[in-house]
Amino acid sequence: MNTLVALCAIGAEKILGNEIKHLGYKPAGNAPGRVAFYGDDDALFRSNLCLRTADRVYLQLAKYEAFNFDELYDGAYSVNWQDFLKKDSRIIVDKIRTSRSKLNSEHSIQGIIHKAIYSKLGDVWHISNLPETGEENNVRVYVEDNNVSVLLDLSGLPLHKRGYRTDGGIAPLRETTAAVLLQEMMWRRKTPLHDPFCGSGTIAIEAALYAYNVAPGFGRRFALENLPIFNAARAEEIKAREAGQIRTDVEVRITGSDIDDKAVSRAKQNAEHACVMAGRALKSIGINSHIQRPDFIQSDFSDLSAPYENGLILCNPPYGERLGDDEEARSLYKKMRSLWTDFENWDLGIITSNPNFMETFGHKTGSIKKIKAGNLDTSFYIYRRGK
Numbered sequence: 076m077n078t079l080v081a082l083c084a085i086g087a088e089k090i091l092g093n094e095i096k097h098l099g100y101k102p103a104g105n106a107p108g109r110v111a112f113y114g115d116d117d118a119l120f121r122s123n124l125c126l127r128t129a130d131r132v133y134l135q136l137a138k139y140e141a142f143n144f145d146e147l148y149d150g151a152y153s154v155n156w157q158d159f160l161k162k163d164s165r166i167i168v169d170k171i172r173t174s175r176s177k178l179n180s181e182h183s184i185q186g187i188i189h190k191a192i193y194s195k196l197g198d199v200w201h202i203s204n205l206p207e208t209g210e211e212n213n214v215r216v217y218v219e220d221n222n223v224s225v226l227l228d229l230s231g232l233p234l235h236k237r238g239y240r241t242d243g244g245i246a247p248l249r250e251t252t253a254a255v256l257l258q259e260m261m262w263r264r265k266t267p268l269h270d271p272f273c274g275s276g277t278i279a280i281e282a283a284l285y286a287y288n289v290a291p292g293f294g295r296r297f298a299l300e301n302l303p304i305f306n307a308a309r310a311e312e313i314k315a316r317e318a319g320q321i322r323t324d325v326e327v328r329i330t331g332s333d334i335d336d337k338a339v340s341r342a343k344q345n346a347e348h349a350c351v352m353a354g355r356a357l358k359s360i361g362i363n364s365h366i367q368r369p370d371f372i373q374s375d376f377s378d379l380s381a382p383y384e385n386g387l388i389l390c391n392p393p394y395g396e397r398l399g400d401d402e403e404a405r406s407l408y409k410k411m412r413s414l415w416t417d418f419e420n421w422d423l424g425i426i427t428s429n430p431n432f433m434e435t436f437g438h439k440t441g442s443i444k445k446i447k448a449g450n451l452d453t454s455f456y457i458y459r460r461g462k
């Protein structure tokens with residue numbers, strides 16, 4: 076059994092934990108922005124392929140107590156790095172996090188861990204200089220309460236880079252954040268969904284992938300695929316099994332609109348890429364089925380009317396600090412009151428980092444989730460009105 080650690084937006088740990096359980100793996104504890112879990116060998120590839128709300132997945136290679144640099148070095152040296160890295164691997168100890176521990180100089184810890192890995196590989200392979208001309212392999216280290224966890228990155232590019240979004244336009248939402256919002260809303264495929272500020276289409280596309288049960292990682296590779304522990308034949312079997320889970324027998328009503336026609340074209344293009352990616356996965360198992368694209372139109376949100384009695388409006392309107400000035404954002408949030416009346420029985424989910432959103436929008440909710448995605452502190456306002 077392996078211990079894996081998945082990273083996520085701070086505030087999304089519970090949702091990620093549920094996703095992990097849903098995949099059949101056992102969560103092994105949370106900390107802000109990460110969830111540990113136990114998984115079999117398949118979990119290394121499958122968690123990267125299937126998790127929608129994780130930013131990265133790491134394999135834990137060691138966990139030990141260290142109160143001084145010798146113990147830190149010995150623990151890292153004891154890992155059989157030769158099983159996990161290639162002879163030409165470029166080893167980057169890129170992230171160190173320390174808290175409540177005797178060892179707290181992140182710079183020194185980084186140097187010592189790198190030296191331990193380098194020395195171990197040199198000793199095992201009988202070479203004094205590793206060429207480090209190949210792929211980059213990233214190692215992350217946590218030192219918490221004098222406990223050291225040494226983690227090897229299995230993802231490579233962060234998992235929000237699904238491969239379908241070639242152009243994000245201005246201030247796109249992370250795909251993983253969109254996936255978190257859908258889970259926070261407990262959205263189900265039978266509920267119509269509309270994003271009136273769709274930008275590059277992220278929310279609608281993530282909703283479609285979820286609705287059709289398409290694993291989000293079909294369109295990309297993972298760092299794991301360059302490691303000696305990678306079992307390519309098994310990964311193909313896992314992909315085929317996940318492709319077999321894609322639902323082509325369901326009808327969904329997912330739409331988006333934006334005032335900017337260029338954004339609408341981008342959204343259409345990105346949705347096309349995502350659905351082609353899903354279509355390819357189906358083709359690989361001999362199924363020639365078409366995945367229905369979400370519909371995008373150009374419209375000012377205030378010109379919209381509800382096409383169904385119930386549904387979900389899910390969006391991230393312009394933030395203010397990133398798009399235009401704060402005054403502009405305020406007047407837009409005030410105008411957004413029309414969504415409240417025009418989509419009378421629809422639930423609303425609105426994410427923004429603008430602290431004045433709720434008072435300007437004019438409707439209170441007790442359900443506000445704090446989500447820290449990247450460096451941005453955002454609040455997600457949930458209004459449940461549907462039946």
Ligand SMILES: C[S@@+](CC[C@H](N)C(=O)[O-])C[C@H]1O[C@@H](n2cnc3c(N)ncnc32)[C@H](O)[C@@H]1O
Pocket residue numbers: 243244245246247248249271272273274275276277278332333334335338374375376377391392393394
């Ligand atoms: C923060 S971006 C949305 C990003 C999007 N979620 C994505 O992932 O790409 C806000 C979007 O609101 C759009 N917008 C601004 N004012 C609008 C209005 N009055 N009606 C509709 N869309 C508007 C902008 O063109 C922009 O694409």
